[in-house]
Amino acid sequence: MKKKITLKQIARELEVSISTVSKALKDSGEISKDTKDKIRAFAKMSNYRPNSIALSLKNRQTKNIGVIIPEIVHHFFSTVIKGIQTYANTKGYNLIICVTNESYEKEVINIELLANGSIDGFILAISEETEMKNNFDHLKEITEQGIPLVLFDRVTNEVACDKVIIDDKVGAYKAVKKLIDNGNKKIALLTTASYFSVSKERDRGYRQALLDNNFEINENLILELDHFDMDDTPIEEFFDKQEIDAVLSVNETFGIRAMRVVQRKGLKVPEDISFIGFTDGLLSRYANPRLTTVDQHGGRMGEAAAEMLIEKIESEEENEIYRTEVIKSTLIEGDSTIN
Amino acid sequence: MKKKITLKQIARELEVSISTVSKALKDSGEISKDTKDKIRAFAKMSNYRPNSIALSLKNRQTKNIGVIIPEIVHHFFSTVIKGIQTYANTKGYNLIICVTNESYEKEVINIELLANGSIDGFILAISEETEMKNNFDHLKEITEQGIPLVLFDRVTNEVACDKVIIDDKVGAYKAVKKLIDNGNKKIALLTTASYFSVSKERDRGYRQALLDNNFEINENLILELDHFDMDDTPIEEFFDKQEIDAVLSVNETFGIRAMRVVQRKGLKVPEDISFIGFTDGLLSRYANPRLTTVDQHGGRMGEAAAEMLIEKIESEEENEIYRTEVIKSTLIEGDSTIN
DNA sequence: TATCAACACTCAAACGGTTTCGTAGCATTT
DNA sequence: AAATGCTACGAAACCGTTTGAGTGTTGATA
Known part of the structure; x- marks a missing residue:
């Protein structure tokens, strides 16, 4: 096992000072060509690399x-x-x-x-x-x-x-605008608890788009879900209790899960109901049908x-x-x- | 902006030596209780934390x-x-x-x-x-x-x-064994180029399982795909040219893509054709139907x-x-x- | 009254580099 | 011959910390 070599060792081996070695390796003009060549050859041979910790300490970065x-x-x-x-x-x-x-x-x-x-x-x-x-x-x-x-x-x-x-808000706005332009009337929002900054912005975009297009905001069309709860029952109930023709989801997973729920109910996507999610990840790309998404780049x-x-x-x-x-x-x- | 404080600054401030400060903070017996208390109080107040780079250099770790x-x-x-x-x-x-x-x-x-x-x-x-x-x-x-x-x-x-x-080989083996036990006869393998160590092992498990159960190995049932090629045509052709009733895929994506291809052809999963993939990721979990997988943990x-x-x-x-x-x-x- | 240990510190080297400053040795100028 | 300027190198400080060795003071012991 060959341990890491240091300037000091090179210096001792070549019988010069540490500073000479350092300068030679940095191609300083202070060192003669002969000495430089000698030092560099040796350094290369022994595979010298400056210790990055020492450099960090010295340079404070x-x-x-x-x-x-x-x-x-x-x-x-x-x-x-x-x-x-x-x-x-x-x-x-x-x-x-x-x-x-x-x-x-x-x-x-x-x-x-x-x-x-x-x-x-x-x-x-x-x-x-x-x-x-x-x-x-x-x-x-x-x-x-x-x-x-x-x-x-x-x-x-x-x-x-x-x-x-x-631009979470704008992203949500554009998504809802598209859903409205497609003629959808009952546009739902699947979101997380409201203290998450991103959800908040997306929620705002959703509301703004509705208001700007003379829709009423119906709180029943907004479903708050928990990330970690894998149970689809709340989603099922949500879609059972009302007719919905389009859904905006603040993430991929809620969107995919909801899409599956309605598909199981026999609805066709996008003919009967449309979906848009946030995050253009693998899930969206491989979903069936491929989920329309707001790409966050x-x-x-x-x-x-x-x-x-x-x-x-x-x-x-x-x-x-x-x-x-x-x-x-x-x-x-x-x-x-x-x- | 309060810059990071060092031992040296504490020492100067309290008019003791650097080593005294260091030892006091390490609760060394060499330092009197009075001095220790004074130093520790000051260190706490000024939110002193030892510089980890200096420690790394010193301790060589x-x-x-x-x-x-x-x-x-x-x-x-x-x-x-x-x-x-x-x-x-x-x-x-x-x-x-x-x-x-x-x-x-x-x-x-x-x-x-x-x-x-x-x-x-x-x-x-x-x-x-x-x-x-x-x-x-x-x-x-x-x-x-x-x-x-x-x-x-x-x-x-x-x-x-x-x-x-x-145990890639065993994993593939168990998967194929299950497909065989379910009565499948034409078991295909979707894999990557053969120089990848993991694919190689999975390929071996596939073959071994077939041989152990008196199946012939049919190279036509093995399809090599490229990660980066998103075109499904090779997959379509593969399933068009022969009847297949079960598929083992060395990863998630090939499995999901193939599943979609056969679903588009009107086949039902798992009634008409079964799928098992490697890697129990989100894709498998959210696939429709949920993909049976070999979990790599x-x-x-x-x-x-x-x-x-x-x-x-x-x-x-x-x-x-x-x-x-x-x-x-x-x-x-x-x-x-x-x- | 020397001797000695204990105490409470300080000094200095070390980790592995970079960099400023100093200087020996030589050649050139006046 | 003295002053000057170069060249080529070495010494030492520095980054922030640890740690063994050294030191001055005190009080107890022989």
Whole structure:
């Protein structure tokens, strides 16, 4: 087993000083060609690579980005990570990824763990529990410490930092508009509990589109579901108690599940009832029929977030100007709506 | 903005030496109670946390694990990551995740980038291109440098290290056995190009099961597909040219796509034709009918890999004894087979 | 009254690099 | 011959922490 070689060892071996070795490898003009060649040959032979920890300590930068997300087995979030990776890699940054499992405590712990010099900045989507508690002190603290932070998707106004979101409201609006234009009258909304920032925006878009088109808002047409409850009974009851001709779902799974429920009831999609979901993931793509969706462009969000963060990290001045970038959502026409 | 505070600053502020501060915070017996109390109070007040980079340099351990995977927007791999996280977190390790996009070059680069002291060990699934090239020098190199390495899922015998795999062959065998027991006669296999280690094993299990039950192996019943080709024509032709009453697919997507093709042809699943896929992901769960699958237990694989790696990292002796842990796959009965 | 241990600290080296400054040795200028 | 300028290298500080060795003061012991 050949251990990692250091400058010191090279220096001793070649009987020069450590600084000479360092300078030679950096192609400094201070070192003669002969010495340089000798040192470089030896370094190459012994496969020398500078220790990145030592560099981090010296330069006070780690070239690591802390990415904190609520869930990883999740199409949208993994897409965002991919986007972050793509951009970060071109800039020489690595990703330290922590999953909070939607827990407030884990979010706090992970942030504290990384804020001690392990990373140059954070990219984070707020966990459900944190949104519920509405407590963002841990985030304020890192910004106060001067650690750059970019929030994406699940954001809050409480914290002054860069943000990347999609136009959830507009996305929902466009979806409902399409359903209305197709002649649908009873348009339902499948959503999650109302304290989630994204659901809230989508809910707003839904209502706005209805109002703008002279529809009345019927609260009976709005069904709140729980992520973790896999029981379809509430969905069945919802569709049993009233006639519905179109559905907007704030995510993929509710949409797919509802589609199955109505299909089992013998309805045809999209002839009898139309569906539009959020998130253009695998589920939507492989659904039968292919679900029409509002694409959130997770990849682009990730890239945007990474770009904003790295810009902040590498800029000298401490400007306190924060931007919020809005990624445009797109309606992807599948076969669950009439096109 | 309050910058991170260091031992040196505390020392200056309290007019003691750096070592006194350090020792006081570590509750050393060398320091008097009075001084200790004073220092600890100040440290707490100023929210002191030791710089983890400095500690890494000193202790020559980073408490970071490098995880290198071919793809992240992928149910199986993200499940594995989750498993790794779960175990690693309990041991105080963080994850640095790199995605190779199935590229050999990216695999090499990412390994080199992290092998310079950034991580204490690697968990890795070999990229497709690397499997194709059959070149594992970069992996051999890190083991030679004494950096612990655990390979999972996509492994090779060329590299001496710990491994975690599932019993792909047995999984496929059990699946085919079930199809045979259900009375099916024409059992097809949907697979990928043959140089992928996992496909190879699943192929073997398929053949073995057939042979053991006195079936002839008919190469016409085996269809090789490309991941990235979304065109269903080859699948359609495959099912057009012959009668098939059961299908084993080496992944989810081929299975779901084939199921849709035959459903469009008017066949009923599972009455007319049965399907079993590998990977129990969202797609299978939300498919219509719910796909019967061979569950690979990605989470357990991840946990096992993390456990093996951390054990190696934290063990003093350099034993050259390597284990291969085999995770048992389970047949999850959905509605795409007769149960 | 020396001697010695205990106490409560400080010093300095080390981890592996980078970088500023200093200087020995030589050649060139005046 | 003295002053100057280059070249090519070394010494040392620094990043933030740990830790073994060293030190000055006190009180007890022989």
